[in-house]
Each structure stands twice: as structure tokens, then as C-alpha cells.
Amino acid sequence: MSEPTPVPDDAGGEAHAANTASAVGRHTATDAPTNGHHINGTSQRDPASVRARVFDASVSSETETEQRDGDDVEAGIVGLWQAFGQYRDQRRRDRLVLHYAPLVKYVAGRVGTGLPAHVEVSDLIQSGIFGLVDAIEKFEPERGLKFETYAMQRVRGAILDDLRAQDWVPRSVRSRARDVERAEERLEAKLQRSATDTELADELALSVEELRELLAQLQMTSVVALDDLIGVEPGTASLAETLPDESAEDPVTALVNRDSRRQLAEAVERLGERDRVVVTLYYFENLTLAEIGKVLGVTESRVCQLHTRAVLRLRGKLTESTN
Secondary structure (H helix, E strand, O other), X not given: OOOOOOOOOOOOHHHHHHHHHHHHHHHHHHHOOOOOEEEOOEEEOOHHXXXXXXXXXXXXHHHHHHHHHHHHHHHHHHHHHHHHHHHOOHHHHHHHHHHHHHHHHHHHHHHHHHOOOOXXXXXXXXXXXXXXXXXXXXXXXXXXXXXXXXXXXXXXXXXXHHHHHHOOOOHHHHHHHHHHHHHHHHHHHHHOOOOOHHHHHHHOOOOHHHHHHHXXXXXXXXXXXXXXXXXXXXXXXXXXXXXXXXXOOOHHHHXXXXXXXXXXXXXXXXXXXXXXXXXXXXXXXXXOHHHHHHHHOOOHHHHHHHHHHHHHHHHHHHHHHHO
């Protein structure tokens, strides 16, 4: 049987079908088993053998497809770097940022492992994106370096720089805090228990008073969330609910003041008419003693005497009511 003549894909369905049938016939004749069962002069193939061959062919095809896809992506990134190096446009830079964005998430997760709970990983990722953009702008592919290694250092540096910029605590205090933590770790490993203040002070070459002052400074550097619960029991209040409101009026103080004003008003009502007029004009109308003297037709010194007498009487009446 002669070999089929290759034809283009658009050459027509009949020629392609003929060639396919010829190839299938040759494959069947070649792969026919010698020990198979023959029925009416034809060979019946083993089903298990057929399934195994089909499975091997499928796996091989998938592996080749994945390898080809990976090679295509790698070639596309190389071409993208070359185009970006030539044109330096924002569109190609954004495509590179999207491609290497998982690298930022990985670095942010590593850096955030040793940070306090109030530091959000999303904030670290945001800072790392700026580092990635800076790395893409300054990377030189012609030097033969691997971009991932270079970018990880730039991203980590951008995250740490942003953390230092947002930290209100001086770096000297942070350094002392690390010294205290290392000293505590050394003492716990040596003593197999928690160290006392005296032992920790000796380890740091400080006095106990200096150590306690240092611990008080370090305590102010801690940050907690206001919505964190104080305990684990049901119905436990959050930290925000326990903070005092400096602008709110103390109910006890308000009650005492209201009661004092009521007693004072009753005591003023029991004064004589002239004493009551002096107290009213002086404390409620804000008149001077000279102006009150003109209203009452007496001298200023007489008004001063009336005011002193009225205050003494009020004080006595309030003392009697409280007792």
C-alpha cells in the first residue's frame, strides 16, 4: 500500500478522511497481537492493553502540554522584559507587576510572621508593591541576574522602611526591648524557669529601679485593639467598653451638685429680705458691692457687712442640713 499524500487542513474533507482511514488500517495491521483470539479471520485486541496504551498516551500528552505552556510563558516574560527595556511604558510595567505580584505576598507573609498582631498583612503587601515597582524600574536584565532574587530584597526593604516610618517608638527603645527579650530567653534557658526582676537586672547590668523604669517605657510601646475582649468568658466586655469617657459627666458628681444647689436655694429662701437681695444681686446678677449699695440706698461698706452676714448664715444652714 502506498503512503498517503499529505494535504493542507483546508484541502477538503474527503482527502483527509481517506488518508486517515489508510493510516488507521496500517496501525491496526501492525499492532495486531499474535496471541489474540481470532473471530472470522479478524483479531480481537485485549481491552486492558488498549486502556493502558491510551492512558500512557494521555499522560504523555498532558506533560508535553504543560511543558510547552511553561516554555511559552517563560518566553513571553523574556519578550516582555525586552520590550519594557526598549520602550519603558506603563502598560508593560503593569503587566510585569501583575506577573510578579505573588512574590510580594510571599515576602509579606514571611516578614509579618514576627510582627505584632495589630500589623495587617494587607498593609505589608501594599508597601511591598511599591518595592516591586521600584525593582522593575531599576532591574537590568542584560546583567544576567535573576529578577526574583533581586526583587525579594527590594520588596523586603520597602516593607521594613514603611514599618520604621510608621513606628512612633524611637529605635533606641526598640533596641532596648530586644535586649530585654534576649536576656529573658537566656535566663529561662539557664534557670529553667522565669527570671525574677533582680536576676534580669543583673543580667542587663542595671539596678532594679532602672529595670522597672525601662519596663514601664516598653509597656507604653505595646498596641492592642480596642475591640479585643478582656477575658474568654461569655459576656466579657471589650477593652473599649472599659475606657473612661473624660468628656462624660460623672453621675455621682452631678447628683451631689444638684442636691447642693437645692439645699442652697432653700437656705437662701430662709434668709432675711435684705440679705436675700444682697446675695441675689451679687451672685446671680453679677453686680458689684457699690452698685448694690445704690440699689439699697446704703454705703458700700454696709453692703459688705450684709454680704458677710448672709454668707455666714448660709454656711450655718448648709452645715445643719448636711449633719
